[in-house]
Amino acid sequence: MARRNKIALIGAGNIGGELAALAARRELGDVVLFDIPEKVGVAQGKALDLEQNNAVLGADASITGSSNWDDIAGADVVIITAGVPRKPGMSRDDLLSINLKIIRGVGENLKSKCPNAFVIVVSNPLDVMVYELQRVTGFPGTKVVGMAGVLDSARFQLFLAREAGVSVKDVRAMVLGGHGDTMVPVISYCTINGIPVTQLITPEKLAAIVDRTRGGGGEIVKLMGTSAYYAPASSAITMAESYLKDQKRLVPAAAHLNGEYGYKDLYIGVPVVIGAGGVEKILTITLTADEKAMLEKSAAAVRELIDASKKL
Numbered sequence: 001m002a003r004r005n006k007i008a009l010i011g012a013g014n015i016g017g018e019l020a021a022l023a024a025r026r027e028l029g030d031v032v033l034f035d036i037p038e039k040v041g042v043a044q045g046k047a048l049d050l051e052q053n054n055a056v057l058g059a060d061a062s063i064t065g066s067s068n069w070d071d072i073a074g075a076d077v078v079i080i081t082a083g084v085p086r087k088p089g090m091s092r093d094d095l096l097s098i099n100l101k102i103i104r105g106v107g108e109n110l111k112s113k114c115p116n117a118f119v120i121v122v123s124n125p126l127d128v129m130v131y132e133l134q135r136v137t138g139f140p141g142t143k144v145v146g147m148a149g150v151l152d153s154a155r156f157q158l159f160l161a162r163e164a165g166v167s168v169k170d171v172r173a174m175v176l177g178g179h180g181d182t183m184v185p186v187i188s189y190c191t192i193n194g195i196p197v198t199q200l201i202t203p204e205k206l207a208a209i210v211d212r213t214r215g216g217g218g219e220i221v222k223l224m225g226t227s228a229y230y231a232p233a234s235s236a237i238t239m240a241e242s243y244l245k246d247q248k249r250l251v252p253a254a255a256h257l258n259g260e261y262g263y264k265d266l267y268i269g270v271p272v273v274i275g276a277g278g279v280e281k282i283l284t285i286t287l288t289a290d291e292k293a294m295l296e297k298s299a300a301a302v303r304e305l306i307d308a309s310k311k312l
């Protein structure tokens with residue numbers, strides 16, 4: 001008889017709670033909502049509320065809150081949101097020293113408790129956090145991935161759809177590179193139901209949309225004093241579901257590069273295929289000279305932050 005999947009959510013804050021709600025609603029598996037001992041009541045309270053929500057919706061999934069690492073043992077999927085989010089005026093990089101310590105501690109525990117899990121890192125600064133998690137655990141690069149590209153691309157797609165006056169369902173667009181101000185919205189692969197976006201939106205409007213996409217997270221932080229959580233949670237669940245159901249979705253995600261795009265020993269957002277094997281493929285696509293230059297700048301910014309993290 002098939003057993004249910006086990007999904008461990010490390011961090012029971014804003015994104016963690018929404019992740020639990022989505023995983024339960026879609027019956028992806030049983031959920032353990034993990035947080036530090038000081039926050040275990042929050043984790044347990046959210047878990048209970050969500051189990052009661054399941055009773056209303058008629059969804060079968062157990063959700064428990066815990067601060068005991070033993071409770072996440074054997075998880076099939078781990079999604080990490082542990083750490084602090086941005087406050088207005090902060091960049092993602094400002095979170096480095098606090099969140100680095102947290103991710104290292106999480107990594108040590110994952111190593112012994114769930115060595116076979118597919119791990120999705122969400123905590124910021126994203127590319128450095130996912131790099132560090134893979135380094136600390138020593139898990140294969142195919143099993144440790146960072147979520148940013150799905151979210152940044154969704155923001156890009158929304159702004160393009162609004163400008164073109166079409167459904168967001170018909171817009172295909174990817175954002176590659178690091179999850180920061182240097183991210184690379186890739187215009188050359190951006191289409192509206194197959195029509196190159198450059199035929200429907202003027203260069204000036206496109207440039208403004210690229211800028212808004214790059215600042216998309218900051219725009220929300222400024223409005224509500226903390227970072228976004230609905231779209232980040234949906235984005236991470238998209239990746240988890242592709243792994244659990246072997247959907248082989250092609251999505252942009254921070255992947256462990258080993259020579260692809262000319263980079264080694266680096267995590268950065270590139271198009272990948274996620275299936276039962278984890279990151280089953282990294283796709284190397286042709287970029288325009290401008291896009292290549294932007295990716296180079298973005299990779300250099302991530303590399304700089306990784307070097308800084310090595311001194312902490």
Ligand SMILES: NC(=O)c1ccc[n+]([C@@H]2O[C@H](COP(=O)([O-])OP(=O)(O)OC[C@H]3O[C@@H](n4cnc5c(N)ncnc54)[C@H](O)[C@@H]3O)[C@@H](O)[C@H]2O)c1
Nearest residue numbers: 011013014015035081082083084085122123124147148232
């Ligand atoms: N990758 C992305 O695209 C993206 C998007 C939005 C936010 N984020 C990042 O995700 C992270 C979480 O955001 P949030 O809004 O959920 O924050 P939040 O403050 O609501 O939740 C974070 C939770 O982590 C917990 N935590 C701290 N240390 C822990 C540890 N050692 N073990 C387990 N849990 C621990 C905190 O107690 C808190 O409950 C932030 O770093 C934020 O910047 C990333």
